[in-house]
Structures are given as C-alpha cells and as structure tokens.
Amino acid sequence: MNLLLLQLYMAETSKQRIYDVLIAGAGPAGCTCALALKDAGLTVALLDSKAFPRDKVCGDAIPLRAIKTLSSIAPAFAAAFNAFEPKLTTRSTAIIYNGKQVTFDWVKDAYTCTRTEFDNFLFSQVKSHTGTDTYAPLVPEKYTQAPDGIYINTNEGTAIKTKMLIGADGAHSMVAKQLTNKTLDRNHHVGSVRAYYSNVEPVAGNTIEIWFNKQYMPGYFWIFPLAGNKANIGFGMLSADIARRKVNLKRTFYAFIDHLPELKKRFSGAVQISQLEGFGLPLGSKPEIISGAHFMLAGDAASLVDPITGEGIGNAMLSGKLAAEQVINCFRNSNFSVDTMKAYDNSLRAAIGKEMRTRYRAQQAVSKMPFLLDLIFLGCCNPFIKKLLQRAM
Ligand SMILES: Cc1cc2nc3c(=O)[nH]c(=O)nc-3n(C[C@H](O)[C@H](O)[C@H](O)COP(=O)(O)OP(=O)(O)OC[C@H]3O[C@@H](n4cnc5c(N)ncnc54)[C@H](O)[C@@H]3O)c2cc1C
Incomplete structure (x- = not known):
C-alpha cells in the first residue's frame, strides 16, 4: 500500500x-x-x-x-x-577447561x-x-x-x-x-541451542558453569542453575565457525553431556524437560x-x-x-x-x-590463538591476575 x-x-x-x-x-x-x-x-x-x-x-x-x-x-x-x-541468586562462576577449573566468587549477587x-x-x-x-x-x-x-x-x-x-x-x-x-553477518553472530533439565547434579552451591573446549573456541557449553532444581543447559559458537567447520550444534550439545566423563556422571540422574531449541545472538x-x-x-x-x-x-x-x-x-x-x-x-x-x-x-x-586459554588458566593460579580478570569480566 x-x-x-x-x-x-x-x-x-x-x-x-x-x-x-x-x-x-x-x-x-x-x-x-x-x-x-x-x-x-x-x-x-x-x-x-x-x-x-x-x-x-x-x-x-x-x-x-x-x-x-x-x-x-x-x-x-x-x-x-x-x-x-x-x-x-548465584554468587560464583566456574570456568572449566581441559580438566581444570577456576572459580570466580562475585562480590555482588547475580541471578x-x-x-x-x-x-x-x-x-x-x-x-x-x-x-x-x-x-x-x-x-x-x-x-x-x-x-x-x-x-x-x-x-x-x-x-x-x-x-x-x-x-x-x-x-x-x-x-x-x-x-x-x-542482514545477518555470520562473523558477528553466534548460533546456539539450549534445553531445560531437572536434577542435574550441581557443582558447588549456585554456580554458573562455563565449559570451554579447544575444538569449539571461542564458543562454550554452559550449565546455569535455576530455582526448583532445574538448569538451563546450552551450547553456542560463532556462526561463521559453525558454517566453516560444519558443526552440528545439537549433536555437539549432546556430545558434551555424553562424552565428558565429569558431565556424564552429573547428568546420570537428570531429565531433559524441554526440547533442545536453537536461536541466534547478534x-x-x-x-x-x-x-x-x-x-x-x-x-x-x-x-x-x-x-x-x-x-x-x-x-x-x-x-x-x-x-x-x-x-x-x-x-x-x-x-x-x-x-x-x-x-x-x-x-x-x-x-x-x-x-x-x-x-x-x-x-x-582466543579464537585465533586457543593456547591463550592455557595461559589464562595458568595466570589464574596467581591471585593478582585472577583479580584483574574478575574485574574485566
Ligand atoms: C541461546 C541463548 C542464550 C543466551 N543467554 C543469555 C544469558 O544468559 N544472559 C543474557 O544476558 N543474554 C543471553 N542471551 C541474549 C539475550 O537473550 C538477548 O540479548 C535478549 O533477549 C535481548 O532482549 P531484546 O528485548 O532485545 O529481545 P528479545 O528478548 O528477543 O525480545 C524481543 C521481543 O519482540 C517480539 N517480537 C519478535 N518479532 C516481532 C515482531 N515482528 N513484531 C513484534 N514483536 C516481535 C518477541 O516475541 C519478543 O518478545 C542469550 C541468547 C541466546 C539465543
């Protein structure tokens, strides 16, 4: 008209x-x-x-x-x-990579x-x-x-x-x-999937968990606890990398849970209570x-x-x-x-x-030089560097 x-x-x-x-x-x-x-x-x-x-x-x-x-x-x-x-209320974030874990405790509450x-x-x-x-x-x-x-x-x-x-x-x-x-620019866009689970064995307290894997840098798998013994579980990575490396997001999501021994154990009594759904992040x-x-x-x-x-x-x-x-x-x-x-x-x-x-x-x-993550983890052993990183996040 x-x-x-x-x-x-x-x-x-x-x-x-x-x-x-x-x-x-x-x-x-x-x-x-x-x-x-x-x-x-x-x-x-x-x-x-x-x-x-x-x-x-x-x-x-x-x-x-x-x-x-x-x-x-x-x-x-x-x-x-x-x-x-x-x-x-969540008070800490755990970053897990290559079998190592660094936990940041926040001064202010997050939710x-x-x-x-x-x-x-x-x-x-x-x-x-x-x-x-x-x-x-x-x-x-x-x-x-x-x-x-x-x-x-x-x-x-x-x-x-x-x-x-x-x-x-x-x-x-x-x-x-x-x-x-x-229009969508895959170099500045993340593709991701998420599902709700109940009864995932928690790490410590109400901790947000971010799991990195060199293969999928700079994307990550996450476990975010929710009230009522539920958790939001997801995985996302740069859309350009998904296309270039032909990553199947849904298959990769389940591979994290089924193939990482630490996660497999924690999900053994868990129940998926929603569909695994995808959406983009501009x-x-x-x-x-x-x-x-x-x-x-x-x-x-x-x-x-x-x-x-x-x-x-x-x-x-x-x-x-x-x-x-x-x-x-x-x-x-x-x-x-x-x-x-x-x-x-x-x-x-x-x-x-x-x-x-x-x-x-x-x-x-981090995308071009995944070894930086190893250095960051090494740095986190030093309380001063950890504090600097915590402030930057
Ligand atoms: C898998 C995933 C995980 C994420 N995790 C986090 C996280 O943990 N923390 C965080 O801060 N951010 C996260 N984000 C990003 C976050 O979801 C978005 O940045 C946020 O929702 C943006 O808010 P918004 O109001 O701009 O858009 P939206 O929340 O998308 O709201 C847009 C609204 O517009 C409506 N709408 C859509 N089309 C039309 C239309 N044509 N006409 C009228 N209405 C319309 C929709 O129904 C919706 O209600 C995540 C995103 C994804 C995809």
Missing part, C-alpha cells in the same frame, strides 16, 4: 490508532523503554507478536547491568525484582531466572506502573516511513501511526530489516545502523550482545532506557530527523562502545 492510500485508509478506518511512541517488541529492551517513559507525558503503545507469558530461548543469566538499569529508572522496579521469588518468568515480570511492571497501551499478540506486517512519522499495518487490519518507533523486536527484527536493510562487535528519522533500534534488534559472554539482556535494557531518553529529547525539541537521532547512537556508543571493542578483540584473540 503506498503512503497516500495508507493515510486515506488511516483517516477512514475505525481500526486506526495514533501514538506518540510505538514500541515493537516487549522483551527486556521494549519493556525497559516503556518503563523509562512512564512519566514522559506521551501516549505510548507496546506491542508484541506473542501473547505473554512467552518463552525466549536464552541462558537465563540476568546480568547485573539489567538490575542496575531497572534501579536507575526507579529503585522500586529493582526492589520488586529483588522480591521476585522465581529467580535464583538466573527463566525468560518466561523474567520477561513476564517486566511486562507486568509496564502494565501496572505505566499508562502504556499493550497489544500482545499483535503482529506488525509493514512499516512505512513518512515525513510526519511511521505508519504500521498489522495482521488484524489495524493501522497505527506513530511519531516515534522503537524497534525492540529482537534478533530477527522486522523494523531493522524494513527500515535499515539489516553480537555488538560491528557498527550497525541503529536509528533514522522517527525511529531507533534497541536490544538485539540493534545487535548489542557481548562478544565474549553472550550476555545481551543488560545491554538490551540499557539501550531501551537510552532510547526513552532520546524520545523525550525529540518531543521536547519537536525534532525527529536523522541527524537528531544520532544523539542516541552516540549515547549508546559512550556507554558500551569501548567495552564491546575490547571484548571483540579478546574474542578474536
């Missing part, structure tokens, strides 16, 4: 909606953006293609940055998460929580503490840019017009594809177009996953908050131009640009 027809249709249809801000995608990025706009005095809609609660393939480790971001919007949101029972529960927690906070209109499920089909905003057609025949669109619709972002022509190791006239991308849609750890929830939430700040500036100055939106790119770069570059360099170094 061309723009003129769309505008006529909008004028005539009873299903038209007009919002100052439309957030597409109600994951961590989208919900955080809605939370950060709660006092902005703007009309805001949050839509998701799925009904909540919904699952999201993930490792379920909730990074500290996620909680810090919630707290910076309003301490009450972080307090609500602190009181949220389904989460598990795991299934994404079904965590994302539904965020979505509920939006519903109870903001005036946001929520539409879930509602599937957008076409985004059309116009001089006065962006028009969205949905599968239900609803037409929505917005002055500002936030594309927080995840790794396969339709907003990014339609408004920036984004890494923040390459500059992308993340804004344009009347729109911004946040979270996985903007490719912000940490190239070393694979964590993306914290950066998604931080970008959602920064996008909200930019929205407020745009409305204050009545300016939604491409140039104005660059302030968002700059604030995101200032917040995490250096970190992403350093981590990408580390990822590349």
Whole structure:
C-alpha cells in the first residue's frame, strides 16, 4: 500500500490508532523503554507478536547491568525484582577447561531466572506502573516511513501511526530489516541451542558453569542453575565457525553431556524437560545502523550482545532506557530527523562502545590463538591476575 492510500485508509478506518511512541517488541529492551517513559507525558503503545507469558530461548543469566538499569529508572522496579521469588541468586562462576577449573566468587549477587518468568515480570511492571497501551499478540506486517512519522499495518487490519518507533523486536527484527536493510553477518553472530533439565547434579552451591573446549573456541557449553532444581543447559559458537567447520550444534550439545566423563556422571540422574531449541545472538562487535528519522533500534534488534559472554539482556535494557531518553529529547525539541537521532547512537556508543571493542578483540584473540586459554588458566593460579580478570569480566 503506498503512503497516500495508507493515510486515506488511516483517516477512514475505525481500526486506526495514533501514538506518540510505538514500541515493537516487549522483551527486556521494549519493556525497559516503556518503563523509562512512564512519566514522559506521551501516549505510548507496546506491542508484541506473542501473547505473554512467552518463552525466549536464552541462558537465563540476568546480568547485573539489567538490575542496575531497572534501579536507575526507579529503585522500586529493582526492589520488586529483588522480591521476585522465581529467580535464583548465584554468587560464583566456574570456568572449566581441559580438566581444570577456576572459580570466580562475585562480590555482588547475580541471578538466573527463566525468560518466561523474567520477561513476564517486566511486562507486568509496564502494565501496572505505566499508562502504556499493550497489544500482545499483535503482529506488525509493514512499516512505512513518512515525513510526519511511521505508519504500521498489522495482521488484524489495524493501522497505527506513530511519531516515534522503537524497534525492540529482537534478533530477527522486522523494523531493522524494513527500515535499515539489516542482514545477518555470520562473523558477528553466534548460533546456539539450549534445553531445560531437572536434577542435574550441581557443582558447588549456585554456580554458573562455563565449559570451554579447544575444538569449539571461542564458543562454550554452559550449565546455569535455576530455582526448583532445574538448569538451563546450552551450547553456542560463532556462526561463521559453525558454517566453516560444519558443526552440528545439537549433536555437539549432546556430545558434551555424553562424552565428558565429569558431565556424564552429573547428568546420570537428570531429565531433559524441554526440547533442545536453537536461536541466534547478534553480537555488538560491528557498527550497525541503529536509528533514522522517527525511529531507533534497541536490544538485539540493534545487535548489542557481548562478544565474549553472550550476555545481551543488560545491554538490551540499557539501550531501551537510552532510547526513552532520546524520545523525550525529540518531543521536547519537536525534532525527529536523522541527524537528531544520532544523539542516541552516540549515547549508546559512550556507554558500551569501548567495552564491546575490547571484548571483540579478546574474542578474536582466543579464537585465533586457543593456547591463550592455557595461559589464562595458568595466570589464574596467581591471585593478582585472577583479580584483574574478575574485574574485566
Ligand atoms: C541461546 C541463548 C542464550 C543466551 N543467554 C543469555 C544469558 O544468559 N544472559 C543474557 O544476558 N543474554 C543471553 N542471551 C541474549 C539475550 O537473550 C538477548 O540479548 C535478549 O533477549 C535481548 O532482549 P531484546 O528485548 O532485545 O529481545 P528479545 O528478548 O528477543 O525480545 C524481543 C521481543 O519482540 C517480539 N517480537 C519478535 N518479532 C516481532 C515482531 N515482528 N513484531 C513484534 N514483536 C516481535 C518477541 O516475541 C519478543 O518478545 C542469550 C541468547 C541466546 C539465543
């Protein structure tokens, strides 16, 4: 439908909606953006293609940055998460390689929580503490840019017009594809699989486990404990390496469990309680177009996953908050131009640009020279080097 027809249709249809801000995608990025706009005095809609609660393939480790971001919007949101029972508090991370193990004990608490529960927690906070209109499920089909905003057609025949669109619709972002022509770059993308198990014999306490293997560097196999004697088990590696080395992710996942004697023993009484599902992680190791006239991308849609750890929830939430700040500036100055939106790119770069570059360099170094991992393990015997590494992580 061309723009003129769309505008006529909008004028005539009873299903038209007009919002100052439309957030597409109600994951961590989208919900955080809605939370950060709660006092902005703007009309805001949050839509998701799925009904909540919904699952999201993930490792379920909730990074500290996620909680810090919630707290910076309003301490009450972080307090609500602190009181949220389904989460598990984890205090250490064990890195296992070549039969050796190094354990880092964290000063601050970290958490795991299934994404079904965590994302539904965020979505509920939006519903109870903001005036946001929520539409879930509602599937957008076409985004059309116009001089006065962006028009969205949905599968239900609803037409929505917005002055500002936030594309927080995840790794396969339709907003990014339609408004920036984004394509997948395997050198900056991780392929991964994950399944839930119950009754996996734990190592010590509530420890996050990362298992490296020289063959699959810089990817890793993980065991992340969850509340209720469950665990999130997964494996991921760089998509370019998966293609180049013809790695079958699902077979490799089961090979870790079945062939490593330490794991085989610990999984002997375990039960797989979900399917093994795959999903991609768009890494923040390459500059992308993340804004344009009347729109911004946040979270996985903007490719912000940490190239070393694979964590993306914290950066998604931080970008959602920064996008909200930019929205407020745009409305204050009545300016939604491409140039104005660059302030968002700059604030995101200032917040995490250096970190992403350093981590990408580390990822590349370990990928090209796996023996570095031996050196790192050797270094970890020295408490000073271990402390330095702990700080860098
Ligand atoms: C296997 C795996 C393990 C991971 N482990 C971790 C981890 O342990 N810790 C961590 O911090 N990060 C982890 N990540 C990364 C993390 O999952 C993402 O970075 C994070 O979910 C990004 O949040 P988001 O809000 O940008 O996107 P999402 O969480 O993907 O949310 C996007 C939302 O948009 C909706 N949507 C999708 N398409 C459309 C559409 N066309 N229109 C409207 N809505 C749409 C989806 O239903 C979803 O609700 C992992 C990722 C994978 C794949």
